[in-house]
Amino acid sequence: MGDMQRVDPEPFRLTGLAHGGGCGCKLSPAVLRDLLADQPAMSGFPDLLVGTETGDDAAAYRIDGDTCVIATTDFFMPVVDDPRDFGRIAATNAISDVYAMGGRPIMALAVLGMPVDKIAPEMVRAILNGGASICYEAGIPVAGGHSIDAPEPIYGLAVIGICPTADLRRNSGAKPGDALILTKGIGVGVYSSAFKKGDLDDAAYDELIATTTLLNRVGMDLAKDESVHAITDVTGFGILGHGLEMARGSGLRLRLSADAVPLLAQAAAFAEGGYITGASHRNWASYGEEVILPDGFPDWRRLLLADPQTSGGLLIAVAPDRAEAVLADIIAAGYPAAAIIGYAEEGAPAIVIE
Numbered sequence: 098m099g100d101m102q103r104v105d106p107e108p109f110r111l112t113g114l115a116h117g118g119g120c121g122c123k124l125s126p127a128v129l130r131d132l133l134a135d136q137p138a139m140s141g142f143p144d145l146l147v148g149t150e151t152g153d154d155a156a157a158y159r160i161d162g163d164t165c166v167i168a169t170t171d172f173f174m175p176v177v178d179d180p181r182d183f184g185r186i187a188a189t190n191a192i193s194d195v196y197a198m199g200g201r202p203i204m205a206l207a208v209l210g211m212p213v214d215k216i217a218p219e220m221v222r223a224i225l226n227g228g229a230s231i232c233y234e235a236g237i238p239v240a241g242g243h244s245i246d247a248p249e250p251i252y253g254l255a256v257i258g259i260c261p262t263a264d265l266r267r268n269s270g271a272k273p274g275d276a277l278i279l280t281k282g283i284g285v286g287v288y289s290s291a292f293k294k295g296d297l298d299d300a301a302y303d304e305l306i307a308t309t310t311l312l313n314r315v316g317m318d319l320a321k322d323e324s325v326h327a328i329t330d331v332t333g334f335g336i337l338g339h340g341l342e343m344a345r346g347s348g349l350r351l352r353l354s355a356d357a358v359p360l361l362a363q364a365a366a367f368a369e370g371g372y373i374t375g376a377s378h379r380n381w382a383s384y385g386e387e388v389i390l391p392d393g394f395p396d397w398r399r400l401l402l403a404d405p406q407t408s409g410g411l412l413i414a415v416a417p418d419r420a421e422a423v424l425a426d427i428i429a430a431g432y433p434a435a436a437i438i439g440y441a442e443e444g445a446p447a448i449v450i451e
Contacts, residue, residue: 155194169194172253184227186309190408191254196313197330199266199320200258207242210251264320268329269346275441276420281410282434284364290372309408324419331409350444359434368401376405
């Protein structure tokens with residue numbers, strides 16, 4: 098009998114333990130709206146400044162005349178295989194909700210679910226260490242948390258922040274004529290799809306990690322500017338979905354220039370090559386009727402605008418006469434991809450793509 102060829106076992110992949118990854122795991126916008134439709138009214142809590150009414154990023158509760166507390170939680174399954182990178186991405190994403198409200202995070206609690214029979218303890222420690230390193234960068238402690246044995250790996254944070262009530266920014270405050278600024282390039286979902294298929298090169302992986310671990314701390318500074326009327330972060334529903342939340346909450350129509358939307362370096366190529374996530378299709382099915390596209394707009398571009406962003410950037414509505422100055426400040430603060438991508442106008446809530 099001839100020598101048998103040795104077949105190496107498949108390498109362990111953290112993403113292989115999860116049916117989805119990152120913010121692509123979120124329930125679709127339509128399902129979420131249906132689930133929240135009959136929740137009790139918040140009118141009996143006058144100090145609850147922001148609840149679930151406009152799908153905003155976090156809850157805000159007034160604790161005295163000048164200060165409110167901001168509370169949020171966010172967790173998901175692995176979007177990359179490196180456990181420390183997974184922890185860093187998840188923590189950055191969770192803290193973003195506080196920044197998007199104009200708040201300053203003060204502490205976090207870890208949310209952890211792990212299949213203890215499938216994942217080594219040192220990998221779990223690396224996930225926790227990655228999250229803690231981002232919290233340290235944000236200047237906050239991980240002050241506790243909760244863990245369970247779960248069939249798929251889950252990690253994230255509950256984050257508490259504070260904010261001067263006057264600085265609180267909602268996703269529903271845009272005004273007619275406001276310019277719209279996006280602070281990070283989109284394409285995280287298609288990069289994640291390429292990664293899972295083994296087609297993401299080292300340069301693209303480094304770009305993915307750089308954008309998803311970039312804290313949105315600029316939101317704190319933006320909220321102190323009276324010309325900044327609304328802020329939200331762009332995550333699992335894509336630029337279209339979170340833009341629609343702003344449009345609906347503000348009672349306005351948003352007009353976006355597709356060519357102005359910043360992209361990760363290879364996002365267009367991956368999208369055109371078919372690296373589209375299932376979440377993009379679910380997102381579009383949920384809200385596509387509220388998006389007006391130009392004739393002949395390619396499917397890959399449409400789905401890229403619905404691409405789920407894990408730890409995406411901030412979408413900001415700012416008075417038009419201040420837009421260029423605010424954009425320059427954002428870029429100087431460390432967000433080189435930031436761009437003016439459109440404006441708000443009177444009209445039934447929708448998004449018009451040009």
